[in-house]
Amino acid sequence: MNQKLAAQRHELILRAVRTHGTVRLQELVDLLGASAVTVRRDVTALADRGLVVRVHGGITMPKHAEPFPRGPQSVVGPAPAHPLVGMVAPSVEYYWPAVIQGAQTAVAAAGGRLVLRASSYDAAEDRRRVCELLDRGVQTLLVAPSTSGRAGVELLRWLGALTVPVVLVERLPPPELPTTALDAAVTDHAIGAGLAVRHLATLGHRRIGLVTSRQSPHSDAIRTGWTTAVSSLELPFNGVPVLDVPPYGSPQWTRAVDEVIDECLAADVHAVLVHADREAIGVLERARDRGVQVPGDLAVVSYDDEVAAASDPPLTAVRPQKHRLGALAAQLALARLADPLDRPVHRVVLWPTLTVRESCGTALEPQKGWTS
Amino acid sequence: MNQKLAAQRHELILRAVRTHGTVRLQELVDLLGASAVTVRRDVTALADRGLVVRVHGGITMPKHAEPFPRGPQSVVGPAPAHPLVGMVAPSVEYYWPAVIQGAQTAVAAAGGRLVLRASSYDAAEDRRRVCELLDRGVQTLLVAPSTSGRAGVELLRWLGALTVPVVLVERLPPPELPTTALDAAVTDHAIGAGLAVRHLATLGHRRIGLVTSRQSPHSDAIRTGWTTAVSSLELPFNGVPVLDVPPYGSPQWTRAVDEVIDECLAADVHAVLVHADREAIGVLERARDRGVQVPGDLAVVSYDDEVAAASDPPLTAVRPQKHRLGALAAQLALARLADPLDRPVHRVVLWPTLTVRESCGTALEPQKGWTS
DNA sequence: TCGCTTTCGATCGTTTCCGATCGTTTCGTT
DNA sequence: AACGAAACGATCGGAAACGATCGAAAGCGA
Structure with a gap:
């Protein structure tokens, strides 16, 4: 027409x-x-x-619950005796090993087996890995897909339409797909950043800087957490450095860290939250080389407590509960497997914890000009 | 064919x-x-x-499984042999019985005992009930406190400082206390309202009204859910009635419902989401008295599937998973009891489900042509 | 009028679904 | 226990549907 x-x-x-x-x-x-x-x-x-x-x-038409309140038709046969659980993690070098171990523990405790496929923050590869696992015969999936961009939306749409239960790990469906009914287990990184800021504030710091590493999917959440904490504590923003640094070990690394230290000291900032242990340790090393005292001249909190304990001085660190998160995601998947129909969508949020070590100095030297 | x-x-x-x-x-x-x-x-x-x-x-047909097929799961670590769990619910007449039963079954399944105290949406009384339970010797608490106003903030602060583990039920700490480290189990009522709006939209309605009851703590969430759904579906706002009604049975009740019906029909609105079964049933009654056809002239979705099935016509309803929520809260409390220190804060969100009955006129007779 | 963005359509390679065939398994009858 | 009929599973090929990419046309603002 x-x-x-x-x-x-x-x-x-x-x-x-x-x-x-x-x-x-x-x-x-x-x-x-x-x-x-x-x-x-x-x-x-x-x-x-x-x-x-x-x-x-x-x-x-969309399918909704049956009008007839029949008894829980739920169990499709009891949950399988030895469930085969698939998992796709975006990396096996950084952050994810602990999550994977947690999932592994929980699945093993339930008498099942976890099959892992590593991906690399790429939607197309994520999808291929999921397909491999499905071919492998897994009955349920833990996935931490790439959710950014059009490919990410497409991937989420596809995951939501699979016939096996899918649990998102450290990811939520993008806002374009508000009704994607997938279970999820995530860490509240914004709260974690807030914990760090509050810790530094209680130690007497008022000007608290932030250093994030590029290309980390959690950086955004940490940045917003830092922002809300700083503003809700009525700490100053202006002049406080908020910096991105290149990956640890890259050619520009040393220069970037020098810049961080210079900017902090120049702006009278003596406390920083640094995203990721490696980067925080790098800051520590460079500070020692240059004679900058930690925590005397610069208090450092690391986000992500992987190797923070082994640094010199030991880093106070925000610790996402990765092991628990993995275990929780696996439990969600197994529970969904046992009751795929009536069970409502579960979204679980875990808070990180703060592990206090030495990189912030326990005592606050009496601040001059302590007003209002 | x-x-x-x-x-x-x-x-x-x-x-x-x-x-x-x-x-x-x-x-x-x-x-x-x-x-x-x-x-x-x-x-x-x-x-x-x-x-x-x-x-x-x-x-x-699949053989129907036993009503409670859940095995013991997820609780890690040794819990006390016979934990005594306290619970403070703001009401035992409306909404809360199912939550309480869920908590009861979960606590009983763990070999413990649940002790209930009823309150009445009042911070001072909430606090008294909690004190009674503490005197009674409970080892952990499920509480749905009043969180509004200064008294609510104060109460939350106090709850966060108790020595026994506390789990919030259908409540979150107010934004003034972003770091109150309490576990919580809540329903996403905004998603629930969105489900209702989407259902009505698929049935062809574009002008969808909203009726909330005053003084319900969930009304705000439902209102925002309605708003985001309407705007994300690009449905019209102007002229669509959004009304508050007094409690069912109060003197102004009939007049308020008449007003609802009048405003809807005058604004060419033939679909409404009504918060709470009682109020929705009241709308149905009044509509019948006045010769307004349901669902012909007015499609009604009830929020909160308590007695919606028994109305005439049976109400399509959004169903918060109260029983599961209560059980979940109890499990959180018991898990926290078993591991009070290392365990991070857990925040669990459940989605409601939509139960389709007759008050919206599904109307489509799906394909005849097969023998009965 | 130009340039930009948004929307729609054509094409192509890939995936998925559906039906026919054939050999094997299961059930009921003797 | 043996037999035949029906049902089952596996494989293959054709047809339809799907997704991705590119290009054309329309709307919009300067």
Whole structure:
């Protein structure tokens, strides 16, 4: 017929699925006079908003709970005796080993087996790894996918449509997909950053800097946590350095750390939160080389307590509960496996803890000019 | 008939097996008009999901499992032999009985005992009840305190400083106390409201009203959920009534409901989300008295599926998982009791589910044409 | 009018679904 | 226990649907 606006097409699609219950995509093409790819686009848009459900070859109404309050039909046969659980972690070098061990422990405790595939912060590779695991025959999945960009949204959409239960680890569905009904276990890194800021504040610091490493998916949360804590404690922002540094060991590394130390001291900032142990240790090393006293001249809190205890001086560190998080995610998956239908979506948030060591100095020297 | 979508076939198969109890595969071939191998594939897929049970030559209903198939799980570490768990609920008439029962079953399953004290949405009384329970010797507490106002903040601060573990139920610390390190189990009422709005939208409504009851602590969350859903679905706001009504049965009740109905019909709004079953049932009654057809003239979704099934017509309702929530809170408390120090703060969020009944007029008779 | 963004459509390679065939297994009857 | 009929599982090929990419057309602001 003639050109229609997107909103009109959506309305017609909804009307059709409403009256027929299920509609074939080809029928929509005839009905709307638009091309198949356009109809597909419309349909995915509606599905993202939770108004229809995509099936191969067409769409149906969203399926909700049965009107008849029948007894828990739940158990699909008792939970398998030896469940095979798959896991896709974006890295096995940094942060994730502890999470993986936690999941491993929990799965083993339930008499099952965990099969791991490593990915590399890339949506396409994440998907390939998941496919491998499905071929391998896993009954449920723990995934920490890349959620950024269009590919990330696409991946989440795909994960949400799998037939095996999926639990997101340290990830939440992006805001474009508000109704993606996946269980998730995450750490509240913003709270963690807040813990560090508050600790430094109780030690008497008022000007507290922040150093994050580029390309970490948690940096954003840490930055917002730092910001809200600083503002809710009514600490000053202006002049306080907030810096990104390149990866530890890269060519520009030393220069970047020097810059951090210089900017802090120049801005009368004697306390910093540094994201990631490696980077914090690097700051410690460089400070020692240059004769900057830690914690005397500069108090340092590390975010992410991997090797912080072994530094010199030992680093006070925010400790995400990675082992517990992994175990929790595995428990969520196993529980969902035992009751895939009636069980509502679970979203669990763990707080990090703060481990106080020596890099902040226990005592606060009496501040001059302590006002208001 | 001719070609059907996979989802349609699955639906028909489920319907057939539900009405007949057991179906021969050949009957399904005739019913669906598909080849035997296709039917077999469908049946296999359904059996994998646990929806039917395969037998030679056909399928049967899955045998219903025992009501509480949950095994002991997730609680790590030795818990006290017979823990005494205290609980303070703000009401024992509305919403809370199911939560209390859930906590009761979980505590009993762990070999402990639950001691309940009822309060009444008042911070001072909440505190008195907690004190009574502490005198009674409880080892851990489930509390749903009043969090509003200065008294609420004060109460939360006090709860956070108690020596026994405290788990908040359906409450979070107020934003003034962002670091109050209490475990909590809450329902995401905003998501629940979104579910209702989306359901009405798929049924074709674009102007969707909202009726909340005053003085309910959940009303705010429901209102924001309604708002975000309406805006993310690009539904209209202007002219759509958003109303507060006095408690059901109060003197102004009838007048308020009349006003709701009048405003809706005057604004061309034929769908409303009503917070709380009682109020929704009141709307239904008044509509019937006045000759307003439900769902013909006005589709109603109730928030909070207590008695919604028994109304006339039965109400489609958003169902917070109260029983599970209570059980979850109790498990959190027991786990904290077993490991009071290292265990990080746990915040668990449950999504409600939507139970579709008749008050919205699903209206679509899905495909006749098969024998009964 | 130009340039930018958004929206829609055509094409192509890939995936998924469906049906036919064939050999094997299971059930009921003798 | 033996037999035949029905049901089952595996494999293959064709057809439809899907996703990705690119390009054209329309809307919008300067």
